[in-house]
Amino acid sequence: MDEPRTTPLHRWHLGQGANMARFGRYDMPLWYPAGARAEHLAVIEAAGIFDTSHMAVIGLQGDGARDLLQRCFTKDLDRCQGRDRGPLTVGRCVYGVFLAADGTVIDDAIVYRLAETAWMVVVNAGMGPAVAGHLERQGGARVRVTDYSDRLGKMDIQGPLAARILARVLHDPGPVLADMVYFSCKGGFDELQTPTPVRLSDGTPLLLSRTGYTGEFGFELFVAGDRIVSLWQTVLAAGEGLGILPCGLAARDSLRTGAVLPLSHQDIGPWRFVNNPWLFALPWGDGGKVFSKDFIGAEALRQDPGNEHTLPFAGFDPRKITVGKDTFVTDLRGDTIGQVLTCATDMAIDRIGAMIVSVATPPAEGRPVDYRPRGLSCGFIKVNRLLAAGDSVLITDGRRQIKVEIRNDIRPHRSARRPITSML
Amino acid sequence: MKELSELDFPETVRYTEDHEWAAVDGEIVRIGVSDYAQDQLGDIVYVEMPEIGDIFEKGDEFGTLESVKAVSEIYMPVGGEVVAVNEALVDTPEMINQDPYGAWIVEIRVTDVGEYDELMSAEDYIEMLRG
Numbered sequence: 001m002d003e004p005r006t007t008p009l010h011r012w013h014l015g016q017g018a019n020m021a022r023f024g025r026y027d028m029p030l031w032y033p034a035g036a037r038a039e040h041l042a043v044i045e046a047a048g049i050f051d052t053s054h055m056a057v058i059g060l061q062g063d064g065a066r067d068l069l070q071r072c073f074t075k076d077l078d079r080c081q082g083r084d085r086g087p088l089t090v091g092r093c094v095y096g097v098f099l100a101a102d103g104t105v106i107d108d109a110i111v112y113r114l115a116e117t118a119w120m121v122v123v124n125a126g127m128g129p130a131v132a133g134h135l136e137r138q139g140g141a142r143v144r145v146t147d148y149s150d151r152l153g154k155m156d157i158q159g160p161l162a163a164r165i166l167a168r169v170l171h172d173p174g175p176v177l178a179d180m181v182y183f184s185c186k187g188g189f190d191e192l193q194t195p196t197p198v199r200l201s202d203g204t205p206l207l208l209s210r211t212g213y214t215g216e217f218g219f220e221l222f223v224a225g226d227r228i229v230s231l232w233q234t235v236l237a238a239g240e241g242l243g244i245l246p247c248g249l250a251a252r253d254s255l256r257t258g259a260v261l262p263l264s265h266q267d268i269g270p271w272r273f274v275n276n277p278w279l280f281a282l283p284w285g286d287g288g289k290v291f292s293k294d295f296i297g298a299e300a301l302r303q304d305p306g307n308e309h310t311l312p313f314a315g316f317d318p319r320k321i322t323v324g325k326d327t328f329v330t331d332l333r334g335d336t337i338g339q340v341l342t343c344a345t346d347m348a349i350d351r352i353g354a355m356i357v358s359v360a361t362p363p364a365e366g367r368p369v370d371y372r373p374r375g376l377s378c379g380f381i382k383v384n385r386l387l388a389a390g391d392s393v394l395i396t397d398g399r400r401q402i403k404v405e406i407r408n409d410i411r412p413h414r415s416a417r418r419p420i421t422s423m424l
Numbered sequence: 425m426k427e428l429s430e431l432d433f434p435e436t437v438r439y440t441e442d443h444e445w446a447a448v449d450g451e452i453v454r455i456g457v458s459d460y461a462q463d464q465l466g467d468i469v470y471v472e473m474p475e476i477g478d479i480f481e482k483g484d485e486f487g488t489l490e491s492v493k494a495v496s497e498i499y500m501p502v503g504g505e506v507v508a509v510n511e512a513l514v515d516t517p518e519m520i521n522q523d524p525y526g527a528w529i530v531e532i533r534v535t536d537v538g539e540y541d542e543l544m545s546a547e548d549y550i551e552m553l554r555g
Binding site: 017018019020030031035036037038250254317318319320321322345347374375400 | 425426463464466467469470472488490492493494495518521
């Protein structure tokens with residue numbers, strides 16, 4: 001077995017008694033002693049921090065960068081921002097996908113416009129060389145592609161208290177945070193700079209974005225590799241007494257699943273990017289029927305999408321099945337109709353009558369006093385027919401059969417988009 | 425994850441290779457999972473238990489523990505008839521994490537007490553975990 005890669009926080013994770021596991025080539029924390037359930041709930045009710053230094057960051061510099069991205073990335077950078085669909089401005093970012101010519105997914109990504117001709121692409125762990133290589137091969141004059149994988153430190157802080165905690169560690173936090181709308185970025189360090197500097201109280205420069213992978217309010221923080229351990233400890237100390245917890249990959253997975261966010265190479269991957277809950281990643285023109293630009297993979301997506309559908313589901317109790325080659329989806333008669341892509345337990349939700357209720361649901365909308373949800377299994381299936389929200393199917397691993405319901409959405413009352421003014 | 429030295433392995437019960445513990449009291453045996461098992465599994469969120477009256481042989485699967493990470497089957501350390509299940513685990517499955525030797529899962533009337541004597545002592549179980 002080859003030596004696993006580690007992030008600069010690896011020693012810290014071990015020192016905390018984290019339960020470690022391999023994720024791709026990295027040895028990462030699954031959970032810390034508080035446990036995955038407490039970590040999941042902390043992100044929804046207070047704040048959690050995640051070591052995400054294993055993610056890959058690619059920089060694109062030059063006049064040719066925009067055209068290269070327009071060719072390779074699904075979002076139309078000229079028509080993707082705001083209600084009136086304007087161009088991506090400096091200090092804003094957008095989620096989309098990199099497709100191959102056959103319409104299959106290379107990786108999903110967030111593209112940041114750092115400056116007029118400076119862009120940053122954040123992709124999944126281990127995908128730096130593949131995506132940077134893809135961009136370089138697509139060529140383009142006047143663009144320099146740099147793979148920063150394993151050179152940066154990155155951490156996510158997610159949860160309703162994220163801004164209040166960050167304010168405690170930032171230099172001059174007021175102006176920095178006041179106007180950070182959802183999917184915006186500020187700050188920078190080394191070669192990755194936006195026009196607005198952001199520093200910690202100790203002077204460390206950082207790049208800050210209002211993004212994340214939990215569906216909850218929060219930020220991603222990028223720093224030079226030799227500053228991440230100090231940043232992590234500073235943020236953790238600042239959140240002490242407010243309920244902050246370090247969170248591992250188990251909580252990260254259960255949070256993102258409840259938020260209906262895909263995991264690359266599991267929920268999206270080497271099949272055409274059609275008939276799934278994430279088609280907002282495509283560049284729809286006015287009318288929502290045709291693409292507003294051409295891009296690699298567009299032609300393949302314009303063909304008949306076929307009958308394979310990726311759909312979110314939620315169960316009726318915490319029971320789930322372990323996804324593997326023997327896991328199937330059947331209809332209620334027992335006929336196999338597809339496979340399970342993701343199955344996790346969202347600890348923050350439970351069913352009350354016909355509704356799924358979260359710990360974050362306001363009492364006026366149905367959350368009982370002293371609500372203690374058991375959790376619900378949830379995830380994504382890929383089946384050979386279109387099913388409607390409310391339809392039931394069975395997911396099975398051959399020994400156990402669990403009835404689940406197709407959903408449009410899973411965990412309600414998520415905080416990701418809350419106006420920042422209400423979170424300070 | 426805890427080191428072996430940080431986990432509890434009381435000598436008053438016996439253990440299986442699958443990390444169950446068994447405690448005998450006359451012809452009744454109480455069954456649960458070890459501190460090592462709960463530490464490995466992580467937060468337990470659901471327990472599937474058998475019905476009173478169910479009869480199992482040694483080694484049969486008699487229930488499952490649902491944790492954040494996965495579903496784990498639990499196996500009978502000895503054969504017999506289920507005479508009690510721990511109803512408290514329905515509402516508070518996390519008791520198994522908090523108190524693995526107090527949070528028993530089932531009680532059975534053993535068919536053959538000899539099967540209990542065949543189980544591992546704490547010392548043998550710790551040896552097995554080390555190896």
